[in-house]
Amino acid sequence: MGRDVAIIGIGSTNYTPMTTEYSYKELMFEAALKAYEDAGINPRKELDALVTAAEDFWEGVSIFDEYIPDQMGAVLKPALTVSGDGLWGIIHGYMLVKTGYFDIVAVEAHSKASDIDNIMDVWRIALDPHYHRPIVDNVHMFAGLEMMRFMEEYNVSREALSMIVVKNRYNALYNPMAPYGTKTDIETVSNSEVVSYPLRKMDISEYSDGATVVVLASREVAEKYDKEPIWIEGVGWISDSPNIEEWDLACPSHVVLAASMAYSQANIDNPFKEIDLAEVDDRYSYREFQSLVALDLTNGYMMDELVFEGVISPSGELPVNPSGGYLGMGYPLEAGGLVKLYNAVVQLRGEAGPMQVGDVEKAVVMTRREFPSPSSAVVVLGR
Amino acid sequence: MDKNVKLPGTPYSSDDFKKGKIPYVEDVPKARYTWSAGIAMSRFLEELKNGRIVARKCHECGRVYVPPRMFCSYCFRPTDEWVYVKDTGRVNTAVVSYIGADRGKLGEPLVVAVIELDGASEGMGILHKLGNVDPEDVKNRKVFNMRVRAVWKKPEEREGAITDILYFEPIE
Numbered sequence: 001m002g003r004d005v006a007i008i009g010i011g012s013t014n015y016t017p018m019t020t021e022y023s024y025k026e027l028m029f030e031a032a033l034k035a036y037e038d039a040g041i042n043p044r045k046e047l048d049a050l051v052t053a054a055e056d057f058w059e060g061v062s063i064f065d066e067y068i069p070d071q072m073g074a075v076l077k078p079a080l081t082v083s084g085d086g087l088w089g090i091i092h093g094y095m096l097v098k099t100g101y102f103d104i105v106a107v108e109a110h111s112k113a114s115d116i117d118n119i120m121d122v123w124r125i126a127l128d129p130h131y132h133r134p135i136v137d138n139v140h141m142f143a144g145l146e147m148m149r150f151m152e153e154y155n156v157s158r159e160a161l162s163m164i165v166v167k168n169r170y171n172a173l174y175n176p177m178a179p180y181g182t183k184t185d186i187e188t189v190s191n192s193e194v195v196s197y198p199l200r201k202m203d204i205s206e207y208s209d210g211a212t213v214v215v216l217a218s219r220e221v222a223e224k225y226d227k228e229p230i231w232i233e234g235v236g237w238i239s240d241s242p243n244i245e246e247w248d249l250a251c252p253s254h255v256v257l258a259a260s261m262a263y264s265q266a267n268i269d270n271p272f273k274e275i276d277l278a279e280v281d282d283r284y285s286y287r288e289f290q291s292l293v294a295l296d297l298t299n300g301y302m303m304d305e306l307v308f309e310g311v312i313s314p315s316g317e318l319p320v321n322p323s324g325g326y327l328g329m330g331y332p333l334e335a336g337g338l339v340k341l342y343n344a345v346v347q348l349r350g351e352a353g354p355m356q357v358g359d360v361e362k363a364v365v366m367t368r369r370e371f372p373s374p375s376s377a378v379v380v381l382g383r
Numbered sequence: 384m385d386k387n388v389k390l391p392g393t394p395y396s397s398d399d400f401k402k403g404k405i406p407y408v409e410d411v412p413k414a415r416y417t418w419s420a421g422i423a424m425s426r427f428l429e430e431l432k433n434g435r436i437v438a439r440k441c442h443e444c445g446r447v448y449v450p451p452r453m454f455c456s457y458c459f460r461p462t463d464e465w466v467y468v469k470d471t472g473r474v475n476t477a478v479v480s481y482i483g484a485d486r487g488k489l490g491e492p493l494v495v496a497v498i499e500l501d502g503a504s505e506g507m508g509i510l511h512k513l514g515n516v517d518p519e520d521v522k523n524r525k526v527f528n529m530r531v532r533a534v535w536k537k538p539e540e541r542e543g544a545i546t547d548i549l550y551f552e553p554i555e
């Protein structure tokens with residue numbers, strides 16, 4: 001259906017807890033400069049359109065799309081902003097190329113989380129003002145509710161959840177763009193401060209700042225460049241009802257459906273067998289397991305087995321979040337999905353250095369738009 | 384409105400809200416930010432304190448950006464050099480506003496202009512207030528190409544903000 005779409009360039013700043021010295025525009029410029037250099041294009045001549053993923057409330061500026069073209073080489077070009085995660089941005093860019101009207105499209109997302117003085121109050125504004133704000137104090141309570149249900153139905157031990165944190169933060173030690181790499185242990189994670197029981201402080205990814213840019217192109221254009229193209233083989237995105245009461249809290253339907261949409265486009269019948277690498281949502285420790293369940297990537301293993309038997313370690317049958325995930329790279333708000341995609345592309349190209357998990361032919365990238373939004377996006381990449 | 388017109392529906396007044404006759408939810412969104420000004424804007428604001436307007440120049444196309452940017456939007460490359468531009472210029476366009484942000488009538492009409500600064504590239508400059516300009520001169524279009532100069536706050540009152548320039552006024 002339509003023409004094939006490739007990723008021909010990627011660029012990113014490092015992700016760090018604070019970036020007080022740079023404006024978001026300067027971060028975006030750095031990422032864009034690197035991505036266009038990687039793609040080997042001059043954006044002023046060759047860029048056909050720009051998509052950014054941004055949320056006004058994170059920026060503190062409404063109608064944020066007005067501020068995006070300058071630092072992206074997109075002045076006086078078609079540009080649009082998706083109010084969502086960067087992976088939704090990729091899907092919109094992919095669709096633009098599919099139309100046949102755009103050959104080269106850049107997708108950008110960034111985080112300036114450290115500029116937000118009271119981020120929990122901003123999360124609170126996302127809660128339903130009539131039903132939820134008077135009842136629920138903070139969004140981590142939603143995570144606690146989901147975590148409780150998931151642990152119950154999938155029989156997950158506290159130790160296995162802590163081990164996810166240990167694994168991802170250790171993986172991040174090998175990722176030069178990740179700020180939260182460390183060697184920690186199960187006991188430390190399991191005894192960290194309770195936030196919303198059963199959720200503890202170290203189960204929650206810390207925030208990070210940075211910017212990432214991805215350049216998409218049609219097959220005709222991609223094949224003209226030296227760089228090995230990475231193909232977008234399938235995309236899926238789904239939104240559930242906003243009522244938490246209706247959700248499948250153990251295995252989110254929106255992830256299951258987004259995955260089946262992406263898998264069917266990519267002709268994937270047996271995901272665990274066919275996929276070599278998964279960069280999936282781990283905003284909270286339990287989410288890594290939950291994402292794997294919903295993406296049909298457990299191959300019948302119990303949750304505890306997945307992590308304790310090394311199935312999802314960088315050298316395992318299915319490496320999951322070898323980048324360190326959100327737990328290791330930080331949760332960069334709407335840049336989250338794009339950072340995961342960036343790391344998957346690096347692996348597919350075989351350019352991940354000490355992070356490289358071996359030969360990667362196919363990868364899946366998945367993220368959610370976070371509570372209270374019951375929505376997710378899935379992208380299947382291949383060489 | 385004609386008081387004799389009978390409108391459909393249930394009439395209510397703001398008093399009814401205060402008395403709790405009408406159910407409603409009150410909630411104030413709290414969102415506070417500490418924006419990083421970044422390299423270009425930080426220097427620009429710092430220089431305003433010194434009574435100077437600083438810009439960035441791109442050596443490839445020669446554009447002089449004010450307010451400064453660390454990148455040339457047209458060449459898509461980093462800009463190369465800090466340069467000062469003058470605090471004088473000419474009016475590109477102007478507006479006279481008789482109402483404030485809350486739509487209340489202003490005591491004195493507010494004149495705001497797009498000013499192309501001397502030393503900056505064509506189309507680069509500053510959006511600022513005009514002072515000592517008769518609103519009639521905007522209406523009769525005398526304001527076009529009017530030569531103006533910045534009127535600064537006293538050095539000890541400047542705080543590194545765009546308001547360190549009080550307004551631009553005509554050069555006699």
Ligand SMILES: [Zn+2]
Binds near residue numbers: 441442444457458459
């Ligand atoms: Zn230039």
